[in-house]
Amino acid sequence: MARPRKPLLSRERIVSAALALVDAEGLQSVSTRRLAAELGVSGPSLYNHFATKDEILDAVADTVVAQVDLSMFDGGPDWRAALLGWGRSYRAALTAHPHIVPFLAQGPGRRPAGLRMADAVFGGMTAAGWPPAHATRIGALMRYFVAGSALGSFARGFVDDASAYDPADYPHLGQAHLLADHQHRVDEGAFETGLTALVDGLVLQYQRLTAIGG
Amino acid sequence: MARPRKPLLSRERIVSAALALVDAEGLQSVSTRRLAAELGVSGPSLYNHFATKDEILDAVADTVVAQVDLSMFDGGPDWRAALLGWGRSYRAALTAHPHIVPFLAQGPGRRPAGLRMADAVFGGMTAAGWPPAHATRIGALMRYFVAGSALGSFARGFVDDASAYDPADYPHLGQAHLLADHQHRVDEGAFETGLTALVDGLVLQYQRLTAIGG
DNA sequence: ACCTGAACACCGTTCAAGT
DNA sequence: ACCTGAACACCGTTCAAGT
Numbered sequence: 001m002a003r004p005r006k007p008l009l010s011r012e013r014i015v016s017a018a019l020a021l022v023d024a025e026g027l028q029s030v031s032t033r034r035l036a037a038e039l040g041v042s043g044p045s046l047y048n049h050f051a052t053k054d055e056i057l058d059a060v061a062d063t064v065v066a067q068v069d070l071s072m073f074d075g076g077p078d079w080r081a082a083l084l085g086w087g088r089s090y091r092a093a094l095t096a097h098p099h100i101v102p103f104l105a106q107g108p109g110r111r112p113a114g115l116r117m118a119d120a121v122f123g124g125m126t127a128a129g130w131p132p133a134h135a136t137r138i139g140a141l142m143r144y145f146v147a148g149s150a151l152g153s154f155a156r157g158f159v160d161d162a163s164a165y166d167p168a169d170y171p172h173l174g175q176a177h178l179l180a181d182h183q184h185r186v187d188e189g190a191f192e193t194g195l196t197a198l199v200d201g202l203v204l205q206y207q208r209l210t211a212i213g214g
Numbered sequence: 215m216a217r218p219r220k221p222l223l224s225r226e227r228i229v230s231a232a233l234a235l236v237d238a239e240g241l242q243s244v245s246t247r248r249l250a251a252e253l254g255v256s257g258p259s260l261y262n263h264f265a266t267k268d269e270i271l272d273a274v275a276d277t278v279v280a281q282v283d284l285s286m287f288d289g290g291p292d293w294r295a296a297l298l299g300w301g302r303s304y305r306a307a308l309t310a311h312p313h314i315v316p317f318l319a320q321g322p323g324r325r326p327a328g329l330r331m332a333d334a335v336f337g338g339m340t341a342a343g344w345p346p347a348h349a350t351r352i353g354a355l356m357r358y359f360v361a362g363s364a365l366g367s368f369a370r371g372f373v374d375d376a377s378a379y380d381p382a383d384y385p386h387l388g389q390a391h392l393l394a395d396h397q398h399r400v401d402e403g404a405f406e407t408g409l410t411a412l413v414d415g416l417v418l419q420y421q422r423l424t425a426i427g428g
Numbered sequence: 429a430c431c432t433g434a435a436c437a438c439c440g441t442t443c444a445a446g447t
Numbered sequence: 448a449c450c451t452g453a454a455c456a457c458c459g460t461t462c463a464a465g466t
Contacts, residue, residue, distance in 0.1 A: 002465040003430045032459060041431070044460075048430050053459065102316050105365045110378070119384040126386070134407075136400060141363070141408030148362025149355075151319045164324070170333040172340070186350060193348075193419070194355030200418050201411025216446040217449045246440060255450070258441075262449050267440065 008041055011049050015059045019097065022060065026099045030057070058111060061104040065113035067093040073124030080199055082124050083138070087146055087195045090117075094150035101151045130206070138202065145198060149191045222255055225263050229273045233311065236274065240313045244271070272325060275318040279327035281307040287338030294413055296338050297352070301360055301409045304331075308364035315365045344420070352416065359412060363405045 017038050021030050032053055033043040050056045069089040072082040094101050118139055125135035165173045231252050235244050246267055247257040264270045283303040286296040308315050332353055339349035379387045 002432060004466090007430065009430085031457085033457085042433075044433085044462090045431055047460070102319065105316065105362075112383075115379070115384055115387065115390075118390075119386045123386040133403075137404040137407045140400060140404035141359075141411070144362030144365075144404065144408060145355075145359045146362070147365065148319075148358035148360070151361065151365065165329070169326075170329055172333045172337040173329065176329075176332075186354060189347075190351040190354035190358065193351045194358060194412065197355070197412050197415025197419060198408065199411075200415035201413070204414050205407070205411060216451060218447090221449065223449085245438085247438085256452075257439095258443090258452085259450055261441070 009039060009045060009049055011059065013039065014046060014049055014056060015063060018056055019060050019063065019100070022099045023097055027057075027103060057100070057103050061100055062111040062113045064093055064097050064100055064104065065111065065117060067096070068113075068117055070117060070120040073120040077128045079125055079128035079130070080203060082128075083142065083199050083202070084195060086121065087142055090142075090146045091150055091191060094146065098150065101147065105147050105151060129210070131209075134205075134209070141198070145194060149187065149194070223253060223259060223263055225273065227253065228260060228263055228270060229277060232270055232274050233277065233314070236313045237311055241271075241317060271314070271317050275314055276325040276327045278307055278311050278314055278318065279325065279331060281310070282327075282331055284331060284334040287334040291342045293339055293342035293344070294417060296342075297356065297413050297416070298409060300335065301356055301412075304356075304360045305364055305405060308360065312364065315361065319361050319365060343424070345423075348419075348423070356412070359408060363401065363408070 014035070018030055018035055021035060021038055030053075032046055035056075036043045036046055039045075046053075046056065050059070068086070070086065072085040075082065094104070121139040121142070122132075122135045125138050126132055130138065165176045167174055170176070228249070232244055232249055235249060235252060244267075246260055249270075250257045250260055253259075260267075260270065264273070282300070284300065286299040289296065308318070335353040335356070336346075336349045339352050340346055344352065379390045381388055384390070
């Protein structure tokens, strides 16, 4: 068979198969041949729809980021609640597809969903009274925190094996092996603690700013 | 030539050549054959010193994290200053070798330098009066923020091309293409703003905690 | 336009062979 | 013990050929 009367592939079909494969088996398992096999075609077929494999993964990353709720930014002047809500939705979108996060972090500048997000945050913060330079920084620092939390699950690093943590080497890590069990709880707790601290700290800065300004 | 009278390679030589190659050309350029060529040997020779390529990269990541200054944690009870100093040193160590950061984030649990760091932070925070559960979270959330900031330079995402940001699509990104120029400044500003906010927010939490406790 | 198989220049890793 | 070349099962991507 050569060219079929109706196309076998489409960008959407390729992207959703790639996302399913990433979720099921991780980034490593996404090769062009493997992905093509999953779609019932041969490897080179993909190049009729995307120029490179990276372009496919870019599109996958974009659909993940597109899941982030941005509605809180056209609401009103409660930027504190908006940041909290956005942060949680952003993190939820990433942790739903953890294997794509390392790729996602490589630079969202050309991905529409990332741009929409940056635009919404900037617009929301400036509308709430933040100067433009601050609004830019807030968008960036929130992204750092959320991406970092989704990427490197802190607790995932600890092995479920007491012998790995000799108290002579690490006097304070006696319970570290237990963390493997509580992985989720530690990550969620650290994320919530950090998110709250971040927003609380920004409130202080906002107060200083308006005290000087007004 | 087969086995030389004195070994041509050592783990240290391999790791430092790998780090130099990562810094010069990025993670993608580190293949076993290329790295071996850089060392004047053939590809499979590396397997006499490391079991896998990932083990080599793990060792590279470890040497990077080993650069982080941890002295502030055995100083005294000023946990605020310790977190600020640690955060800056941590970020400096990572941004000195940006190409290894995506790999580094994959999980530091088995890397000695990462464990020493976690241990020092935990010890410092508990010594300063934080309950153990909080100390764990603080170590994690700081790592999220620093890793995120080193990994995904926010500004790097924006292209130096005004036409990429149609105001019809992104009403608030009119100046976005200028960010490419100010990349460093934006990242540093966002990092400092976020670090300060984070620590300020933790101070509030600490006050609440001790107010309830005492 | 959209698929195919063959081909190119790579990978990480294994292994028998050499000293 | 530590290096080598050959080999295995893969890669991403190109391209001429088919309809």
